[in-house]
Amino acid sequence: DTGVSQDPRHKITKRGQNVTFRCDPISEHNRLYWYRQTLGQGPEFLTYFQNEAQLEKSRLLSDRFSAERPKGSFSTLEIQRTEQGDSAMYLCASSLSGAIHYFGPGTRLTVT
Amino acid sequence: DQQVKQNSPSLSVQEGRISILNCDYTNSMFDYFLWYKKYPAEGPTFLISISSIKDKNEDGRFTVFLNKSAKHLSLHIVPSQPGDSAVYFCAATPLRSGGGADGLTFGKGTHLIIQP
Numbered sequence: 001d002t003g004v005s006q007d008p009r010h011k012i013t014k015r016g017q018n019v020t021f022r023c024d025p026i027s028e029h030n031r032l033y034w035y036r037q038t039l040g041q042g043p044e045f046l047t048y049f050q051n052e053a054q055l056e057k058s059r060l061l062s063d064r065f066s067a068e069r070p071k072g073s074f075s076t077l078e079i080q081r082t083e084q085g086d087s088a089m090y091l092c093a094s095s096l097s098g099a100i101h102y103f104g105p106g107t108r109l110t111v112t
Numbered sequence: 113d114q115q116v117k118q119n120s121p122s123l124s125v126q127e128g129r130i131s132i133l134n135c136d137y138t139n140s141m142f143d144y145f146l147w148y149k150k151y152p153a154e155g156p157t158f159l160i161s162i163s164s165i166k167d168k169n170e171d172g173r174f175t176v177f178l179n180k181s182a183k184h185l186s187l188h189i190v191p192s193q194p195g196d197s198a199v200y201f202c203a204a205t206p207l208r209s210g211g212g213a214d215g216l217t218f219g220k221g222t223h224l225i226i227q228p
Contacts, residue, residue, distance in 0.1 A: 042218030
């Protein structure tokens with residue numbers, strides 16, 4: 001399978017705990033994006049990387065969120081001190097220098 | 113403020129007929145537009161896109177029309193098939209020099225239901 005993969009697919013955590021998600025992009029893609037989607041909404045942009053450089057962060061990305069792409073390949077998104085409002089689908093996408101994003105299946109986070 | 117609007121939360125169409133999904137945008141900086149299809153529990157799948165230098169792009173049963181003066185685009189699916197039942201998202205972005213994008217701005221989606 002050469003598509004975008006995300007792990008885990010589902011995560012249930014208690015409020016206040018930290019969680020980390022992983023995204024593996026399509027292998028030759030140099031851009032990697034994180035989005036969040038809540039019920040009834042479209043995906044909302046969080047941040048993106050070109051190779052290992054984080055080029056843009058949305059105002060939605062509070063101080064509790066951090067993303068890394070240490071070697072320009074896979075990326076991690078960490079949420080510290082989770083809150084119930086963080087419950088959402090977290091989507092990763094990659095692209096090869098173009099605007100077309102190829103999305104992974106998402107990680108569904110439930111904060112109880 | 114919503115920069116990309118899909119004003120129809122749902123649309124029901126008979127199998128074999130044409131499905132028309134609409135999208136409006138407000139940001140004049142947007143110059144590249146995309147349509148995605150999403151099934152439950154899956155990520156969005158890219159369908160078709162159009163650059164602001166064109167007013168139409170066609171790919172098989174899917175055609176996207178862009179009216180820049182009205183800041184409006186539409187997706188036509190002909191003929192509609194049962195497998196087309198899904199949520200359709202319109203997205204837009206300004207293009208960077210070199211063709212890349214910082215991030216896409218999505219509408220809230222339209223749930224298309226194809227009736228047999």
